Amino acid sequence: MIALSRGVLAAFLSLLLTAIAASADRTIIVLDASGSMWGQIDGQPKLEIARQTLRTVLQTIPADMELGLLAYGHREKGNCNDIELVVPPAPGAASSITLAADAMKFLGKTPLSASVRQAAEALRYTEDKATVILITDGLETCNADPCAVGTELEQAGVDFTAHVVGFGLTAEEGRQVACLAENTGGKYIQASDAGALKDALIETVVVAPAPQPDPEPAPAPEPAAPEFNFVPKTLLAEGQPALDEAGNAYEIYTVKVDGAKGDRVATEYNNYKGSLEPGDYIVRATLGEASAEMPVKIEAGKVTEPVFVLNAGILIVRPLASEGAEVSDGATVVTEYPGGGNATNYGLTRIVLPAGEQKLTVKIGEGEVSETITLAAGQIIEKDVVLGIGSVIVNALYAEGGEKVGASGLDVKIFKAKKKIDGSREQVTYGFGPDGKFDLPPGDYVAIVRMEEAEAEQPFNIRAGEAKDVAAVLDAGVLAISAPSAKHIEVFGAKKDIQGNRKAFGYAFDEKHQATLPAGDYVIVADRKDNGGKKEATATVNAGERTEVTVP
Structure with missing residues (x-):
């Protein structure tokens, strides 16, 4: 930008x-x-x-x-x-x-x-x-x-x-x-x-017009001036017809005493033709990422028809997730063109570029393909770019064959299945909420899903052009706690470790608390307001079920 x-x-x-x-x-x-x-x-x-x-x-x-x-x-x-x-x-x-x-x-x-x-x-x-x-x-x-x-x-x-x-x-x-x-x-x-x-x-800004003197007698009629005195044309290359497509622009500048570009007079678009005050100008014609610049002289009573040669070609890119797939509207198409510039487009891309070597990079999800294309002046190249990826939709289930987790708080991370030497895995991408769609290169992966205190992982494989659903089973339920007059609620696992400590499973500074927890037994500790002391209650959470508990 x-x-x-x-x-x-x-x-x-x-x-x-x-x-x-x-x-x-x-x-x-x-x-x-x-x-x-x-x-x-x-x-x-x-x-x-x-x-x-x-x-x-x-x-x-x-x-x-x-x-x-x-x-x-x-x-x-x-x-x-x-x-x-x-x-x-x-x-x-x-x-x-x-x-x-x-x-x-x-x-x-x-x-x-x-x-x-x-x-x-x-x-x-x-x-x-x-x-x-x-x-x-x-x-x-x-x-x-x-x-x-x-x-x-x-x-x-x-x-x-x-x-x-x-x-x-x-x-x-x-x-x-x-x-x-x-x-x-x-x-x-x-x-x-x-x-x-x-x-x-x-x-x-609307400037109020200055007072005008009384009109003088009309002068003798002069020869009619042309309707337009500036009629530019833009070509992709020498010898080609003028471009008639929309999208081009003409930036018009004054000329300084030393011949350098001065203030911008106007920027006009598309198949522009108009009238300029007599004098010298520098005009820059642009279409897509290509441009040409030249001096233009406007003379009274004459029509100036400058021809701008962009020395450019047209590249049309159709990004495809796999062979035979439809064009991917969500694809990112990045072109690095001669002169050090780059342009980013999405989906089906048609772009005018300066002639020369173009580095083309197409991305869909986590799939990416890069190649170099040589584009000649006046040439139109149409290219299908196939990334060879598949797509997977990831969800989490509370229990095997049970209800899908529909909350937006669901966290999904995708890792490569193969572990590094230290036992960790390389994270590929992530998302939130149910029905998360991920475009991935072929290979073996692990989906790790987490809903509040419950987490599960599910390995899967994806092939080019394949679309599949993956579900990870949390083996968890929902614990809903009500503790009237409580200022603080804590949830612990019922089983103590060898030191006599219980594992913490969340807390809330409120009279109510709800959390998704792995199936098992829990102890709830409610700290009452106004030095009312602490009260405990127990609860058993079953996979795929909702458990409601009131701490007296």
């Missing part, structure tokens, strides 16, 4: 929210709470920068502004439906939004399209004027098209606008979400550097 100072982002968001507050009746901020927000900028997690910035900005908004907060990815990993209207839009909601953001977890995926739609519906966008501000550090990961969602909301809404803040996105990533704003008449602002902030100021 591109480095972004907290001061730049704070100033940028403050300016944007001030502009929105002046024009919108009701607004919802959509906050990206996905796991990628743990990424760092200048040594600080992005989620902390976002929290601090919101806290600062929300102290400056008008008290009567109707503002709400919607978040996604803040409760569960891998769940595209993890979307919540945390603070409904209302006047004076700034402190509630600040507290909600400070307490929020950052865990899951990026269903940004569905989140914007839900925010629009919460604002009754088909009945009233509505504005949504999306702050995201990543792209859509839940099989939705942000461009199509933007068009749909614009057509159905009374006066609907979405603004998108690309928090540290690259130029390529920004182009993939900019359409959500553009299709609703909103703004996409890529918060990446001081130049981007300058553009944001120009685009969002």
Whole structure:
């Protein structure tokens, strides 16, 4: 991601929210709470920068502004439906939004399209004027098209606008979400550097026009100027036709006295053609990860048609878990391309790269394949990458043939079966909760599952293309304890060791305590409040059963 100072982002968001507050009746901020927000900028997690910035900005908004907060990815990993209207839009909601953001977890995926739609519906966008501000550090990961969602909301809404803040996105990533704003008449602002902030100021602050003198008599008509005086074209390679696909960008800069690149005038996208003031410019054309730069001179009354040759090719990667499998949407595709750059994509990948050797790495779960591909200028390479992995779904049972452990507190660790010389095993991966799915290279493994005080291990083997279920039997039950007036409850194994001590199996500072325990006999010690002394009780826990005990 591109480095972004907290001061730049704070100033940028403050300016944007001030502009929105002046024009919108009701607004919802959509906050990206996905796991990628743990990424760092200048040594600080992005989620902390976002929290601090919101806290600062929300102290400056008008008290009567109707503002709400919607978040996604803040409760569960891998769940595209993890979307919540945390603070409904209302006047004076700034402190509630600040507290909600400070307490929020950052865990899951990026269903940004569905989140914007839900925010629009919460604002009754088909009945009233509505504005949504999306702050995201990543792209859509839940099989939705942000461009199509933007068009749909614009057509159905009374006066609907979405603004998108690309928090540290690259130029390529920004182009993939900019359409959500553009299709609703909103703004996409890529918060990446001081130049981007300058553009944001120009685009969002409305400067009152200066008084104008009385008009002078109209001059004699001049010859009609061309509709456009700047019509650029971009080619993958010399001799090839101009590219007509979306996704390219033209960055236009002034030229300093010494001929170096000056201030950025504008950034335009797709098959752009427009009009520039006469003068000298430096223009950089970019598509995917490839770019070309050249000086451009604009003369009055003339059309300039520069041709940018990217010297690039197109790589299409279809990641497959095994031979004959469908393309894996969850695959990570990393490309290291000439010039020292790298790009990360997910699932089916189509990417424009500078010509030369490309190091391709594809990952699905714990499976990984790397290879080097030579891509010539103008060439299109399509490649199936087969990782040869299998998948396993791991669960825990309280007893053989009994009920499955359905609690989210279930801890699952996967180890290689072969022990090291010291007797330990190498951990491969881990997960939480029931029905945990793990993609693994072929081999022998051991699943170790733990639910509170009960633990079990289950060896298994997986082959390429195989999908199987693995269940580890805890041989455990649930002990539910009630101890009225207790300030502290402790659970011990009934059997004493040779020193006369009992093994501890958990505790609680409460009148009630519930725990999953291995089958067996236990002693419960309840320490009463107000110096009421200690009371003991015994209990027997049976595998697959619930035992309820009251300590008198």
